[in-house]
Amino acid sequence: MRQIDPDFLALPLRRLADAALQRARDLGAEHAAFRLERVRSETLRLFDARLEGSIDADDLGFAVRVIKDGTWGFASGVELTPEAAVRAAEEAVRVAAVSAPINREPVELAPEPVYSDVTWVSAYDVDPFDVPLRDKVELLGGWSSGLLGRVDHVSASLMQVKEQKFYADTAGTVTTQQRVRVFPALTAMRSDGDRFDDMRTLAPPAGRGFEYLTGTGWDFPAELAEIPDLLTEKLKAPSVEAGAYDLVIDPSNLWLTIHESIGHATELDRALGYEAAYAGTSFATFDQLGTLRYGSPVMNVVGDRTAEHGLATVGWDDEGVEGQAFDIVRDGTLVGYQLDRRMALLKDLGRSNGCAFADSPGHVPMQRMANVSLRPAEGGPSTEELISRVERGVYIVGDKSWSIDMQRYNFQFTGQRFYRIENGKLAGQLRDVAYQATTTDFWRSMEAVGGPETYVLGGAFNCGKGQPGQVAPVSHGTPSALFRGVRILNTVQEGGK
Amino acid sequence: MSERMSTPQETVERALALSQADDCVVIVDEGSTANLRFAGNTLTTNGVARSSQLTVISIVGQSAGVVSRAAVRPDQLADVVAAADRAARDAQPSEDARPLAGGGSYGDWDRGVDPTTIEVFRDFAPALGESFAAAESSGRRLYGFAEHILTSTFVGTSSGLRARHDQPTGRLELNAKSPDMSRSAWTGVATRDFTDVDVAALDATLARRLDWAKRRVDLPAGRYETILPPTAVSDLMIYLYWSAGARDAADGRTVFSKPGGGTRVGERLSDVPVRLYSDPAHPGIECAPFVVAHASSRDQSVFDNGLGLGATDWISGGTLANLVQTRHSAGVTGLAVTPQIDNLIMTGPDGGRSLEEMIAGTERGLLLTCLWYIREVDPQSLLLTGLTRDGVYLVENGEVVGEVNNFRFNESPVDLLGRLTEVGRSEQTLPREWNDYFTRAVMPTVRVPDFNMSTVSQAN
Structure with a gap:
């Protein structure tokens, strides 16, 4: 296992934590937590194999x-001195005091064992920040050049993040963690004179290092080799006829439907109304825990902060809770929510399942999504076998546009590629496809899930939630799956054309 | 090792002096924020935060290297500048390379930074507490978010530019719900300092709307005459603005691409003489009067840092007038240099009616509160999908007669411009969907005869 970078460990982590926590205790806080973070990021973008822009950035602070008299208080700083840490503790207590008159719900936290000075590093081989920018540009430029000539334009991007966190609280927990993630993507564009279209690689973002771009976990050259012909076929494809179809959905598309219609819908803070004015609430209300028929009996969903290479995988969350795996939907029934310590206690659910996360030192931890994944069927069918069960349908590959309402009922998704299914076989691509459904109708129409060999860990770098807005990385594993009678729209007709 | 930080002005000057590159741009962003969040008539989270970000853009020949670091101490500055110089030497020549903007100045360069604090809510927080009590006694629950941000940006270049801009950004979102959450109403305001926010008046507006919702009318999906208030119009027009990059249009990728090549600049989009424009000096929504670009992309160039910005028409008299340009893209497209500006204003013909007057003039139609979860379905038509939220009302014979179910819509804002039948009076508004990124907007209420409500949403 890799080690935490020495230059992060050389920062005055404990000195600042001790100063802040002691000051908070002195001021009468019931609970206090100190978090020091460095988030290093590098993003580069190429267009037609030329570097268009890059930025190497970090966020440190x-x-x-604190919880003071039952009210939260939060303050952050950027000057890494004990004096500044003390000032931040004082400011956090002051924020709690200013806020107390509008707090009618005393804050208490679910208990959690104390972890004394523990460390965790994510699973990766090559630190992307050890690879020179020139090598990255050369690799992406080479991939782009290989497509140019067969397509009109190519855009390429690579996002890389290294997140280092030190956490200490007044209960005695001290954790130090480091995790790395990368997201390479290429989009090919082509016009046939009348029509323009594009096609993006399906490679998901991953909790891996630079080795992801050099053959570990994804075969980029193989995927890129197919894209020009696939894009040419897409341009010539007929427009879909709107109506109800059976769908076989590839993991490269279904991960996003899981994210929007299960991941967010089973966040307890949403279900209880804490996000009501912004992200929204959830149709999966707390009174339905244990009874809501979320989907068909083949639906089993797990929340997992321990999955290897998962983007939401951690050793401990930002409230000092150990990373765990837990059931959310079992045999089609809602059996669990994603929790932080306050929510867990509020609803007498015992221990938090470790879903607190803050995206930067300047932001407060809140309940964020675990890697929420649909389990495959042991010995289940291949994607081809699922397709063979469909007489008239559409096979959907890759994600693109997505939208869902504020209670997670009504959604609409598009994709990268759509194939007509006729009598159990693929019969060429279609264009202008979107699928639209109500969450429970959709998941109850799931007739079969694929076997483990169809399972892929998809995900996103930038799931948004909260005010002030925060972004969180999260993965979603899923097999291919078969759905019956889902509404397909023709997007050109939707536009009134 | 010194752990103390320099002033932003000292950091800019020292970084410029340390750079060994041919040219250099140094940007320092000093930020401070304070926020209160609440739900169900009680506080949920809060906080204050500070940030300090140094961005060094080194230029060697035609190549640029960009390194950005937080909380840089004086003893770390040389390493950051050296890293940017090294990145520039390693980089390929940039096709957007241009000589840096000449010397000159904006703002009071020497003045210190005065951060915002939790005290910005000194009067607002008690008023909010009183509204919580009033709402509780009247069977309403208030949810929302109040935030104040102050960002001081300092841009210095080796060509002598010293530009400073202090940007206050404040917003309040207020959402009222019935205890069973079945009825919901929303309003929001943008503010520079919270002294002009009347939370009791906003709550009274929401109480009225919750009363409207006591009568429920279920309607099917379909095309309806629809009144879109300023916040809904702003969310659609901001997306249009974000999609108005000249490079992508010239490459044939967007709704502003001309079939066969080129852009649609000069083409009439609406028979109504609407004007969509940006102006850094527009009263109440002032923003940076010069370009600040931390990295190059399709629509901005680090070489343009410090370029002056003035009032820019994007649509004038219903005709597409300009697209978002860098100096480089302007050269490629042969159009004017019109960089992006951080506010957006839309107006219609003089004498436009107020929202209330437009409701009174409606025989039968829908009145929206706001739009939500807006996403692009097709870039070439700019078809967007999204939801109605927090109140869709049925208007009959000039009066609101009840609340209607929510809908998913599929519409293109460009197409909508061609179908407007009325453009009302413009006013400052807070975009509901995009206010995390864009708060400075002045928009009218508009009437569309056939807004496409694609399907019913069960959400309320």
Whole structure:
């Protein structure tokens, strides 16, 4: 296993934590937590094999969060001195005092064992920040050049993040963690004179290092080799006829439907109304825990902060809770929510399942999504076998546009590629396809899930939630799956053309 | 090792002096924020935060290297500048390379930074508490978010430019719900300092709307005459603005691409003489009067840092007038240099009616509160999908007669411009969907005869 970078460990982590936590105690806080973070990121973008822009950035700072007289208080700072840490503790207590008159719900936290000075590093081989920019540009430029000539334009991007966190609280927990993630993507564009279209690689973002771009976990050259012909076929494809179809959905598309219609819908803070004015609430209300028929009996969903290479995988969350795996939907029934410590206690659910996360030192931890994944069927069918069960349908590959309402009922998704299914076989691509459904109708129409060999860990770098807005990385594993009688729209007709 | 930080002005000057590159741009962003979040008539989270970000853009020949670091101490500055110089030497020549903007100045360069604090809510927080009590006694639950941000940006270049801009950004979102959450109403305001926010008046507006919702009318999907208030119009027009990059249009990728090549600049989009424009000096929504670009992309160039910005028409008299340009893209497209500006204003013909007057003049139609979860379905038509939220009302014979179910819509804002039958009076508004990124907007209420409500949403 890799080690945490020495230059992060050389920062005055404990000195600042001790100063802040002691000051918070002195001021009468019931609970205080100190978090120091460095988030290093590098993004580069190429267009037609030329570097268009790149930025190598970091975010460094610390935060103090207190509970004082039952009210939260939070303050952050950027000057890494004990004096600044003390000031932040004082400011956090002051924020709690200013806020107390509008707090009618005393804050308490679910208990969690104390972890004394523990460390965790994510699973990766090559630190992307050890690879020179020139090598990255050369690799992406080479991939782009290989497509040019067969397509009109190619855009390429690579996002890389290294997140380092030190956490300490007044209960005695001290954790130090480091995780790395990368997201390479290429989009090919082509016009046939009348029509323009594009096609993006299906490679998901991953909790891996630079080895992801050099053959570990994804075969980019193989995927890129197919894209020009696939894009040419897409341009010539007929427009879909709107109506109800059976769908076989590839993991490269279904991960996003899981994210929007299960991941967010089973966040307890949403279900209880804490996000009501912004991200929204959930149709999966707390009174339906244990009874809501979310989907068909083949639907089993797990929340997992321990999945290898998962983007939401951690050793401990940002409230000092150990990463765990837990059931959310079992045999089609809602059996669990994603929790932080306050939510867990509020609803007498015992221990938090470790879903607190803050995206930067300047932001407060909140309940964020675990890697929420649909389990495959042991010995289940291949994607081809699922397709063979469909007489008239559409096979959907890759994600593109997505939208869902504020209670997670009504959604609409598009994709990268759509194939007509006729009598159990693929019969060429279609254009202008979107599928639209109500969440429970959709998941109850799931007739079969694929076997483990169809399972892929998809995901996103930038799931948004909260005010002030925060982004979180999250993965979603899923097999291919078969759905019956889903509404397909023709997007050109939707536009009134 | 010194752990103390320099002033932003000192950091800019020292970084410029340390750079060994041919040219250099140094940007320092000093930020401070304070926020209160609430739900169900009680506080949920809060906080204050500071940030300090140094961005060094080194230029060697035609190549640029960009390194950005937080909380840089004086003893770390040389390493950051050296990293940017090294990145520039390693980089390919940039096709957007241009000589840096000449010397000159904006703002009071020497003045210190005065951060915002939790005290910005000194009067607002008690008023909010009183509204919580009033709402509780009247059977309403208030949800929302109040935030104040102050960002001081300093841009210095080796060509002598010293530009400073202090940007206050404040917003309040207020959402009222019935205790069973079945009725919901929303309003929001943008503010520079919270002294002009009357939370009791906003709550009274929401109470009225919750009363409207006591009568429920279920309608099917379909095309309806629809009144879109300023916040809904802003969310659609902001997306249009974000999609108005000249490079992508010239490459044939967007709704502003001309079939066969080129852009649609000069083409009439609406028979109504609407004007869509940006102006850094527009009263109440002032923003940076010069370009600040931390990295190059399709629509911005680090070489344009410090370029002056003035009032720019994007649509004038219903005709597409300009697209978002860098100096480089302007050269490629042969159009004017019109960089992006951080506010957006839409107006119609003089004498436009107020929202209330437009409701009174409606025989039968829908009145929206706001739009939500807006996403692009097709870039070439700019077809967007999304939801109605927090109140869709049925208007009959000039009066609101009840609340209607929510809908998913599929519409293109460009297509909508061609179908407007009325453009009302413009006013400052807070975009509901995009206010995390864009708060400075002045928009009218508009009437569309056939808004496409594609399907019913069960959400309320």
